[in-house]
Amino acid sequence: MIVIHSLSGGGAERVAADLSAYWVQRGFNVTLVTQADASTDAYPLHPAVTRHALGTAAPSAGRLSAALANLRRVWSLRRLIKRERPTVVLGMMTTASVLAIAAARGQPCRVIATEHTHPPSQELPAIWERLRRWAYPQASAVVALTSGTASWLEKHVPGSRLTVIPNAVRWPLESAEPVIDPPRRNGRYRVLAVGRLHPHKGFDILIRAFHEISAHFPEWDLIILGEGDCRAELQDQIDAAGLGERISMPGRVGNVADWYMQSDLYVLSSRVEGLSNTLLEAMASGLAPVAFDCETGPREIVRNGIDGVLVSPAGDSEALAAHLSDMMAHPEQREAYARRAVDVRDRFSTPRIMALWGYLFEVH
Template identity: 85%
Template sequence: MSSLRFQPHLMIVIHSLSGGGAERVAADLSAYWVQRGYKVTLVTQADAGTDVYPLHAAVKRYALGTAAFSTGRLSAAIANLRRVWALRRLIKRERPTIVLGMMTTASVLAIVAARGQPCRVIATEHTHPPSQELPEMWLRLRRWAYPRAAAVVALTSGTAAWLREHVPGSQVTVIPNAVRWPLDRAEPLLPPPPRDGRLRLLAAGRLHPHKGFDLLIRAFHAVARQFPDWDLVILGEGDCRDALQSQIDEAGLAARVSMPGRVGNVGDWYAQSDLYVLSSRVEGLSNTLLEAMASGLAPVAFDCETGPREIVRNGIDGVLVRPAEDDEALAAHLSDMMAHREQRAAYARRAVDVRDRFSTTRVMALWGHLFEVH
């Protein structure tokens, strides 16, 4: 950063690095900016032992050890005061020029902890706020805190519009996640089973109601008899596993629908699939959708309130299903794509444009512009 007269110091504040989209973005941001001459500090409440994402060797790491679960309002208030005090002490000692809060609670804590300090605080929202399940206290704190931040970053224009309406006074800007390409490989490595001439419909994500896998299983059930050479694979892990497996078994689909769990070599699965489906009821900006398209898979995605419509160019490189959450509409669009190999191939050729549209270079340029406003 030769154009800068001083070394900027970026402090990233996040609850943990234990897995998830925002956590991965935190690790990516810290590595990118430390390699470009920034001093970078990453602060978590949780201990480093919970980390899934490794940090660049030059990133300074602090674990505040303040992640303990609270029982009741009083203990929650005391715990949050301790978090603020611990973070404020660290900010005073480290003297960052920029403090970046990752997700709502970390952003609010960073804004409160940095009050009166000579640093700019940037808040971020990584999910669409109406889909969050936050206590009323945090909603009130967000309305108070975000207008006091130098900027509030949203992943999508839909979330930005929500913030402008519901958290007035916030300086909102949109910066999407960058697509990782080529994809990393990590444990657990699980090779896709042999195709044996069969076709594969792939989905991936946390086994959570937000991801709509129950809708996807219903939609696949509706078309399974029409397409006997297709199977559905759902990658990921979560609390809904038992309920989804029961749904699969009751539909008589155990031989056609599998849930292998979380894999660290998802790129191999994208490469060994024929169509990608995103059945989410709500999304921030779907990393799996970006990855699948970058890997050359045509996508079929629900046009939920935010996310997919800012990635998929409907009728050009994929299909947006309306209305969202309608499993019959999803079944109809899946059937159309499963039946037309040439259409899948044409969309797939254009889908790889996301490598450029959401490239690290483009996305980090947006962050750089935000960081270097003086």
């Protein structure tokens, strides 16, 4: 049984859909439980996966109403666990993991918690931080995507039985709606970034860095794919820099594979990261990456100086500009890194990652 708030989009939601499909294809009975109904889904489920929507996703007004809502969520999930009698319950992300541990108390199933973002970068209310410290030591295992996150949990959530299992890279990438075709190249070069338009992704830093070097590389453009609350302010920044013809934000696309294939360099400007699915996808597609060496994530994917570049200090636009310009000016280096970048298809392959999950289920 996989428990997650919704399938409305995001890395953990996509991983939940992928894990459920993989296990059901191998003969397991898989139930996926969400609080939200299927109308919010961004990812399709395998038809053999049983879906339960608890209908408990409504936002709460005030502490008392939030506490009551969470009690209802635990009660609804507990009834479902008693009825379905799963051998393993997998909570996806902090709140779903805490709710799963509380709901399964006294039941014969094992509960595995997961963290999909680096906790210091989470906007988590203090009550959920306390609940995490209470709940995680009771789980059979706590899965972190990176060793950096595992180290943080070891220090701040003592008693957790920790293991590191990264996300598998999706390869080859499938297309979905909305399909937006990349514009014609017309002999120009393209830097690509993909992610939510959110402060964590550092697109303001990226625009500033590109502005610094744009005059030296007049044949290069920057494309930022994704949607989010920061669109207006990022567009204002682009317009203020006079780069409306050179930097574009087409929105969220379902055929991101086409954009990877039609680009020359990938950039990850995140201030904070878990394990970046887009970085894995870009490298699997044969793009050399330039990525900030933030506290966790990129350093566990990019082999600096072998298949990409890690930029320090994270968040420094001048450092990012310098490394981008170096890669833009040296096509031979870009191509050499790109040839090695595709190794992520093997290093983060589905069979390899699923073997780690299989071992975890056996020993816990």
